[in-house]
Structure formats: structure tokens, C-alpha cells
Amino acid sequence: MKKLRTYLPLATLVVLMIVGTFLSDKFLTYSNLMNLLQFSAESALIAVGMTLVILTGGIDLSVGSIVALAAVVSANSQQLGLAGILVLVLLIGAVIGAINGIVLTKFRVEPFMATLATMAIFRAVTLWYTNGGPILGNITPAFSYLANGSVLGIPLPAIYVVVVFIIGYVVLNHTPFGRHVLAIGGGEETSRLFGINVKRVKIWVYIISGVLAALAGMLITSRIGMGEPRSGYQFELVAIAVVIVGGTSLTGGRGTIGGSFIGLLIFAVVMNIMNLLNISSFVQPIVRGLIIILAALAISRMLKSKASAGIA
Amino acid sequence: MDNVILELAGISKQFGNNYALKDINVKIHEGEFHAIVGENGAGKSTLIKILSGVHLPSEGTVHFKGQTVQFLSPYMAQSSGVSTLFQEIQEIPALSVAENIYLGREPRKGTLLQWKALYQEAKELLNNLDIKIDPYKKMEDLSISERKMVEIARAVSFKAELLIMDEPSANLNEDELQVLFKTIAELRKRNVTIIYISHRLREIFAMADRVTVLRDGQHVKTLDIGDTDETRLVQLMIGRELKEYYPVNTETIGDEVLRVQDLHLPGVLHDVNLSLKKREILGIAGLAGSGGNIISKVLFGLVKHYSGQITLDGKPFSPKNPRQCISRGIAFVPEDRKSQGLFLNLSVRANMSITSLKKFRKNGLVNRSKEVKQANELVEQLSVRPKNIRTPIRSLSGGNQQKALIGRWLLDKYKILILEEPTRGVDVGAKMEIYQEINKLLNKDLSLIIVSSELPELLGMCDRILVFSGGTITGELDRSEATEEKIMEYALQEVK
Structure with a gap:
């Protein structure tokens, strides 16, 4: 029964791939699949952070706003060079993440409320900083290469996707920190009783989430060649959906990074199929909503049958 | 043996104005098995929380191995050699046994976790203790006793010199008990000092060297186990003769009010037959999982998909939901006061009138003055303290909350009042008052069903006791013949 949480998303993905193959002969081609992976890079970064956050029983709504701030700041600081931009972006993510973490641990504010506040604040900061318009500047070729380059015919963003999930997997499964994330959720x-520094782990989790979101923002600027203050809208919802569809429990403590990877692919495949079929992009959020409901339904069914098995 | 490992010197603990513990002085000897007994509310759990680092004492000092210690956290206590098995198992259900044992202290190399070493250490530890549990299994896949064993292994891994066990035998069946006792024997071979809290006096007489009795937060006596017997120990615990403690039902028992025939609830209950008479107090006993606490929920419409006939006052009755059951005259005080019974943020008045608001209706609105008047009368009658009906109910003590909850059902006329664990977490004084109040209800022509895990309460209060095991009734005992031993015998009876 418990395996269902793991295998149901995987089975869904396989079915979707088969459906995609039948609906469009372009679906199962190397370039399409690379395309699909490449455009998932930002979601992938955010989803890995969100998985850790949700595993502790929390939530991070501020990721979309961090994306936007990092996007415009990296567009506006091209003169610093690649390394300089990177440091700046990492700093933005870490600081906002730390604010989230400190507010919700030291002041015991609900994660939902704490990150709702930073979401509003940093979206506003971004719009204020840019006066609402995009930052068009001379994006350097080196910076542009980050999102548009490729190695051995593999687009760099596709590589990022794989790398970030591998790192996430190692952190969650092969470091005491990762196990403590699961324990806290x-x-x-009990974790506190067992001597785990719960506050510190939580703060780090939000810092990681913030940093990954900031990197996603930098990637967007590199890809579209300007700093768009409206980027990252609803990214938090997409990331939460990916994590949940991947089988992670919203109450924390149960879930895997691999599951989130599959969750990400499920959404990517569905969106990709709709693009191939020329379905309006306005319809896509509707489909996303339906997938979330289906996943929630499947999970609640699973829990129900498990509970009744427990009584017997 | 005569080396003092732990000394409590003048320990007191205050919560607000109430003393949970007052001037406790006990010396625990190295390697001894020291039992602590007392009624609920006697201060046992507060004492444990002080020893384990959950609470700091308000006054007094703790000396461990000759040094004055202040345990600021359970982890600190554990690292110093004092481990505690709390009543509720401390575990992370989704993680493995090995992880649960070494959580927070995993073997690591740099930032990486050494899985192999982790499982190796866990395996050796469990082997050493002769505990047969697979360290790769997840905690949630283990039985209760296995989970207790894992906790013990965890304590041992901290090189515990003093192990405090709070009701470790609760919820264990006979086989599981044997496993627990074997492990305890193994610990004693290693000269681990044990402080053992249990309601089951038989265990204490079988294993303990000395016993400390607490009552109302005070230290009554510490005795060598050979110098006392069960009856005398119970007397020390309650401080009075049993007879005074429980009022006797002097009402004449009337005709049948309720009859349950062939009740089945797939996987939970089967072949349940019972009847309840007017002005009778019927007790229901049974270990966790026996189904005893489910029958009460069936009768209040909280459980669906059952089959069988129920008749109430001669008319067929099929409980569907609490609203319907209330209108048929069934009242219910649930086992979990805080989450199922009370509206914590509302006043005493609102908590009492909530089920009878219809009674106070006037032109579509609630007649506040009538509601206030009746609530005041109830508070007076049940001696709920403080006597202010505007007090938020969360600030009342457990006993007073329980009295208010019972009061809720006195605003209207009911036929049957079901009480689940009526005195759980209630101090001794309030307990007696609750028993008195319950008894007074009988002259209102009510019939009572008391579901309780506290045998003395059932023995003291009930005219008749039904014992559940394996989802059905395995024994029925009349007041005159009921004893703890007989109840336990039926409760442990195997049912296919």
C-alpha cells in the first residue's frame, strides 16, 4: 500500500508518455524531450527546495518573488561578471530564505503566513526597483550562455535539472541533515527530544529554498535576455503542485526527491503535449488544477484504505 | 546497592498557584528497581518530567551521582545518563528502526551519513539486548511492544545508568509483556537503575525492590516492597478506605432501556449483545483494541457500516449521527476532552448550553437571561470552580472541565448518558466529586454507561461490568463478584 505513493506517480508518467506518443509523432523525439527538460529547469530548482520545505511540514510561498528579484538584479548587474552576479544572486536567495526561516522559527509565525508576507514584500521591492518595467540591458554573451548553451548537444538547463535532483537526493538521503528534515516533518x-536542533535545520531548509529560487531567477534572465519583474508569478503554486503530485505529504515527514522529479516530469509532459496539440496556453493552468485534484484524490483514497486496514 | 545514584531534595513544582509536587525527598539506590505509584494527578508525571529535563523544579535540587544537576532538556538528561521512556512512544514513524535509535547521533564521515555503519551499530545493539527486531524496518510497521523495545535500545545506546519508565506495560498484551520483562531483566543485569511507574500493582510486586507512594503531589512514603501488600499500598495511594471513595448506587434499578443484539462492525466488533436498565450504571472494560471503546461510539452515531438490532425504550433505534442520537435521548461525554468535548476558547456557559440552545429559543434568538440563569444553577450544583460562567473553559482544571461537560447534558432530559474515561487526567479530589455527581444523575432516571481503562473506577462505580476482548464481550461481572483479576482474565482472553 505504501509503495503506491511511490509507484502511482511513476505509472502515471509512463501512461502519459504513451499517450503523448500516440497523440503526436513529434513527442518521442530527442529534440522534443530535451526541449521539455530544458524548459523545466526553473521549476526543477524550485521544486527541489520546496520538497525539503514541505518535508519539514512547512511551505514556502515566497519563491516566485525571489525569482523575480534575482531576475532583475542579475540583469542590472551584468558589469559584475558571471562570478559577481552569481554571488549577488546567491546572497539574495540566502538572505530572503534566512528571513523566512528566522521569522517562522524564532517568532513562531506559521510558515504560510511568514512566506506569504515575504512573497508580497519582495514582489513589491522588485516592481519598485524596476519601476514596473523590464530591465533591458546588455546581457553579456557569457551570461546568456548559462541558459542557452549546450554541452555535447545537451542543452545546459537540461543538465541543471538532472544535477539539482541528484544533489537533492544525496542531501536528503545521505546526510544527517536530510534525515533530520524528514524527522522534523x-x-x-520528538525530534527536539532527540536532540536535533530543529530551528537550525528549518532555517537552513528555507535558505536552500531561497537560494535555488534565486538561481532560477538568474536562469530566466539568461534565457529571455532581460530582467522581467513579472517573472516567477505563481511559481510557488507550480512547485507545490509538483511536490504533491510526486507523492510528498503536505503535512511533512513523508516523501522523496525522486517523487518530485517524477512530479515535475508529469507536469512537463502534459504541458508539452498540449503545446504540440496547439492547445491555448490559457487552458494549461486548468489542466494543472485538474491534475492536482486527481493527485489529492488518489492520496486521500490511499490514506483511507490504509486507515481502515489499521483498525482491522 | 546502597550507593545513592539519584537524590531528590525538597523538590516542588508549581503551575500557577497550584502545587503539582510539594517537597519531595527520595533517594534512589544504584541498581535498584524503584517503583512509583499513585493515583492519576498524584504528581507522578510531573516528577518524571523534572527528572527527564522537560520541566525544571520550582524549588529543590536533583543530585545525580553525587553532583547537583539541572537538566535543561531531555537530550541533556539523556547525555548525562538519565533516559526516559515516556508513556507515549517517542518515535519518527516513517524512519527506520536504526535511524530512530541513532537520530541526531548518526555515524558520519564529513557531511555524509554512514548508512552501513548505522545499521551495523543498530544490529549489534539489538543483538546485545537480545531484541529480535530488524533494524531496517520502519517504526510504523512494528507492534507497540516492539516500538517500546526500540526505545529501550535507544536509551541503552546512550549508556543510560538510570532508566525511567512511565507506564511501559500499558497497551501490551501478555506475550508482549513477557518481552518487556525479559528486556528489563537484561537491563538489571547491566546494573541499570530503573524507576518504574505503573498502575499494575502485580508487576510492581513481582519486580520492584522499593516503592514510593505519591498522593496529591506529596510524598506519602517510601517502602521496601517486602514490607507491604497490595491492599495497604492502595490505601496509601488513595489515602482513605476504598468504600468512602466511591458512592454506592442506592437507586432501584428499573426496566430495560436499551438492548443491543448481534452487533457487528466488520473487523472491529462481532456478536455484541448487551442490555441496559433504567438507573443502572454499566461499566465497559477492555484493553486498547478490544472494541470496548467502539461500542459507545456506535451508540452515539459516530460509527457507520455496523449491523444488528438496537432497541431504545422498546422502539427500534439505528444510530446514524450524533444529532439524531441526542434527539432520541442519548448523551455522550467523549474520551478526549480537549479535542472532542470542549470548545476551548468559549466560556463555561457556552460550553454547557451548546447542545440545548433550542431550549432557550425565543423569537428565533437565544434567550440569554434564561441561558445564564440555568448555567449559573448548574455551576452551583456541580460545584464547578471558578463559579464564573464567563470564564473561558480552557482555563479550568481538567476536573472542572469534566464537570462542565457533564453539566452540558443536564440542561435537557436524556435517557442514557455515555461517559468515556470520565476521570482521565483529573486530580484525586475532583475525581471524588465527579463520582458523586455521576451517582446523583441516577435519581434523574438516567442510565449510565461508563467506558474506562481504570479498573478501580469501574469496580467502584458500576452495577455491572462488561469486559471486551477481540471485538466481543468475553465476560460479564456483577458488582458483587467483580475484581481486577477477573476483569483482566476476561480482557486477555483470546478470541478468534
Whole structure:
């Protein structure tokens, strides 16, 4: 029964791939699949951070606003060079993440409320900083290469997707930190009793989420060649959806990075198929909503049958 | 043996104006098995929380191995050699046994976790203790006793010199108990000092060297186990003769009010037959999972998909939901006061009138003055303290909350009042008052069903006791013949 949480998303993905293959002969081609992976890079970064956050039993709504701030700041600081931009972007993510983490641990504000606040604040900061318009500047070729380059015919963003998930997997499964993330989600009080520094782990989780979101923002600017203050809208919703569809429990303590990877691919494949079929992009969020409902339904069914098995 | 490992010197603990513990002085000897007994509310759990680093004492000092110590956290206590098995198992269900044992202290190389070493250490530890549990298994896949064993292994891995066990035998069946006792024996071989809290006096007489009795937060006595017997120990615990403690039902028992025939609930209950008479107090006993606490929920419409006939006052009755059951005259005080019974943020008045608001209706609005008047009368009658009906109910003590909850059902006429665990988490004084109040209800022509895990309460209060095991009734005992031993015998009876 428990395996269902793992295998149901995987089975769904396989079915979707088969459906895609039948609906369009372009679907199962190397270039399309690379395309699909490449355009998932930003979601992938955010989803890995969000997985860790949700595993602790929290939520991070501020990621979309961090994306936007990092996007415009990296467009506006091209003169610093690649390394300089990178440091700046990492700093933005880490600081906002740390604010989230500190507010919700030291002041015991609900994660939802704390990150809702930073989401509003940093979206506004971004719009204020840019006066609402995009930052068009001379994006350097080196910076542009980050999102548009390729190695051995593989687009760099596709590589980022794989790398970030591998790192996420190692962190969650092969470091004490990752196991403590799971432990905290499974029982915060117990974790404290067991001597885990719950506050510190949580703050780090939000810092990681913030940093990954900031990197995603930098990637967007590199890809579209300007700093768009409206980028990252609803990214938090997409990331949460990816994590949940991947089988992670919204109450924390249960879930895997691999699941989120599959969740990400499920959404990417569905969107890709709709693009191939020329379905309006306005319809896509509707489909996304439907997928979330289906996933939630499947999970609640699973929990129900598990609960009744427990009584017997 | 005579080396003092732990000394409590003048320990007191205050919560607000109430003393949970007052001037406790006990010396625990190295390697001994020291039992602590007392009624609920006697201060046992507060004492444990002080020893384990959950609470700091308000006054007094703790000396461990000759040094004055202040445990600021359970982890600190554990690292110093004092481990505690709390009543509720401390675990992360989704993680493996090995991870649960070494959580926070995993073997690591740089930032990486050494999985192999982790499982190796866990395996050796469990082997050493002769505990047969696979360290790769997840905690949630283990039985309760296995999970307790893992907790013990965790304590041992901290090189515990003093192990405090709070009701470790609760919820364990006979086989599981044997496993627990075997492990305890193994610990004693290693000269681990044990402080053991249990309601089951038989265990204490079988294993303990000495016993400390607490009552109302005070230290009554510490005795060598050989110098006392069960009856005398119980007397020390409650401080009075049993007879005074429980009022006797002097009402004449009337005709049948309720009859349940062939009740089945797939996987939970089967072949349940019972009847309840007017002005009778019927007790329901049974270990966790026996189904005893489910029958009460069936009768209040909280459980669906059952089959069988129920008749109430001679008319067929099929409970569907609480609203319908209330209108048929069934009242219910649930086992979990905080989450199922109370509206914590509302006043005492609102908590009492909530089920009877219809009674106070006037022109479509609630007649506040009538509601206030009746609530005041109830508070007076049940001696709920403080006597102010505007107090938020969350600030009342457990006993007073429970009285208000019972009061809720006195605003209207009911036929049957079901009480689940009526005195859970209630101090001794309030307990007696609750028993008195319950008894007074009988002259209102009510019939009572008491579901309780506290045997003395059932024995003291009930005219008749039904014992559940494996989802059905395995025994029925009349007041005159009921004893703890007989109840336990039925409760442990195997049912296919």
C-alpha cells in the first residue's frame, strides 16, 4: 500500500508518455524531450527546495518573488561578471530564505503566513526597483550562455535539472541533515527530544529554498535576455503542485526527491503535449488544477484504505 | 546497592498557584528497581518530567551521582545518563528502526551519513539486548511492544545508568509483556537503575525492590516492597478506605432501556449483545483494541457500516449521527476532552448550553437571561470552580472541565448518558466529586454507561461490568463478584 505513493506517480508518467506518443509523432523525439527538460529547469530548482520545505511540514510561498528579484538584479548587474552576479544572486536567495526561516522559527509565525508576507514584500521591492518595467540591458554573451548553451548537444538547463535532483537526493538521503528534515516533518517535538536542533535545520531548509529560487531567477534572465519583474508569478503554486503530485505529504515527514522529479516530469509532459496539440496556453493552468485534484484524490483514497486496514 | 545514584531534595513544582509536587525527598539506590505509584494527578508525571529535563523544579535540587544537576532538556538528561521512556512512544514513524535509535547521533564521515555503519551499530545493539527486531524496518510497521523495545535500545545506546519508565506495560498484551520483562531483566543485569511507574500493582510486586507512594503531589512514603501488600499500598495511594471513595448506587434499578443484539462492525466488533436498565450504571472494560471503546461510539452515531438490532425504550433505534442520537435521548461525554468535548476558547456557559440552545429559543434568538440563569444553577450544583460562567473553559482544571461537560447534558432530559474515561487526567479530589455527581444523575432516571481503562473506577462505580476482548464481550461481572483479576482474565482472553 505504501509503495503506491511511490509507484502511482511513476505509472502515471509512463501512461502519459504513451499517450503523448500516440497523440503526436513529434513527442518521442530527442529534440522534443530535451526541449521539455530544458524548459523545466526553473521549476526543477524550485521544486527541489520546496520538497525539503514541505518535508519539514512547512511551505514556502515566497519563491516566485525571489525569482523575480534575482531576475532583475542579475540583469542590472551584468558589469559584475558571471562570478559577481552569481554571488549577488546567491546572497539574495540566502538572505530572503534566512528571513523566512528566522521569522517562522524564532517568532513562531506559521510558515504560510511568514512566506506569504515575504512573497508580497519582495514582489513589491522588485516592481519598485524596476519601476514596473523590464530591465533591458546588455546581457553579456557569457551570461546568456548559462541558459542557452549546450554541452555535447545537451542543452545546459537540461543538465541543471538532472544535477539539482541528484544533489537533492544525496542531501536528503545521505546526510544527517536530510534525515533530520524528514524527522522534523515526522514529529517536531520528538525530534527536539532527540536532540536535533530543529530551528537550525528549518532555517537552513528555507535558505536552500531561497537560494535555488534565486538561481532560477538568474536562469530566466539568461534565457529571455532581460530582467522581467513579472517573472516567477505563481511559481510557488507550480512547485507545490509538483511536490504533491510526486507523492510528498503536505503535512511533512513523508516523501522523496525522486517523487518530485517524477512530479515535475508529469507536469512537463502534459504541458508539452498540449503545446504540440496547439492547445491555448490559457487552458494549461486548468489542466494543472485538474491534475492536482486527481493527485489529492488518489492520496486521500490511499490514506483511507490504509486507515481502515489499521483498525482491522 | 546502597550507593545513592539519584537524590531528590525538597523538590516542588508549581503551575500557577497550584502545587503539582510539594517537597519531595527520595533517594534512589544504584541498581535498584524503584517503583512509583499513585493515583492519576498524584504528581507522578510531573516528577518524571523534572527528572527527564522537560520541566525544571520550582524549588529543590536533583543530585545525580553525587553532583547537583539541572537538566535543561531531555537530550541533556539523556547525555548525562538519565533516559526516559515516556508513556507515549517517542518515535519518527516513517524512519527506520536504526535511524530512530541513532537520530541526531548518526555515524558520519564529513557531511555524509554512514548508512552501513548505522545499521551495523543498530544490529549489534539489538543483538546485545537480545531484541529480535530488524533494524531496517520502519517504526510504523512494528507492534507497540516492539516500538517500546526500540526505545529501550535507544536509551541503552546512550549508556543510560538510570532508566525511567512511565507506564511501559500499558497497551501490551501478555506475550508482549513477557518481552518487556525479559528486556528489563537484561537491563538489571547491566546494573541499570530503573524507576518504574505503573498502575499494575502485580508487576510492581513481582519486580520492584522499593516503592514510593505519591498522593496529591506529596510524598506519602517510601517502602521496601517486602514490607507491604497490595491492599495497604492502595490505601496509601488513595489515602482513605476504598468504600468512602466511591458512592454506592442506592437507586432501584428499573426496566430495560436499551438492548443491543448481534452487533457487528466488520473487523472491529462481532456478536455484541448487551442490555441496559433504567438507573443502572454499566461499566465497559477492555484493553486498547478490544472494541470496548467502539461500542459507545456506535451508540452515539459516530460509527457507520455496523449491523444488528438496537432497541431504545422498546422502539427500534439505528444510530446514524450524533444529532439524531441526542434527539432520541442519548448523551455522550467523549474520551478526549480537549479535542472532542470542549470548545476551548468559549466560556463555561457556552460550553454547557451548546447542545440545548433550542431550549432557550425565543423569537428565533437565544434567550440569554434564561441561558445564564440555568448555567449559573448548574455551576452551583456541580460545584464547578471558578463559579464564573464567563470564564473561558480552557482555563479550568481538567476536573472542572469534566464537570462542565457533564453539566452540558443536564440542561435537557436524556435517557442514557455515555461517559468515556470520565476521570482521565483529573486530580484525586475532583475525581471524588465527579463520582458523586455521576451517582446523583441516577435519581434523574438516567442510565449510565461508563467506558474506562481504570479498573478501580469501574469496580467502584458500576452495577455491572462488561469486559471486551477481540471485538466481543468475553465476560460479564456483577458488582458483587467483580475484581481486577477477573476483569483482566476476561480482557486477555483470546478470541478468534
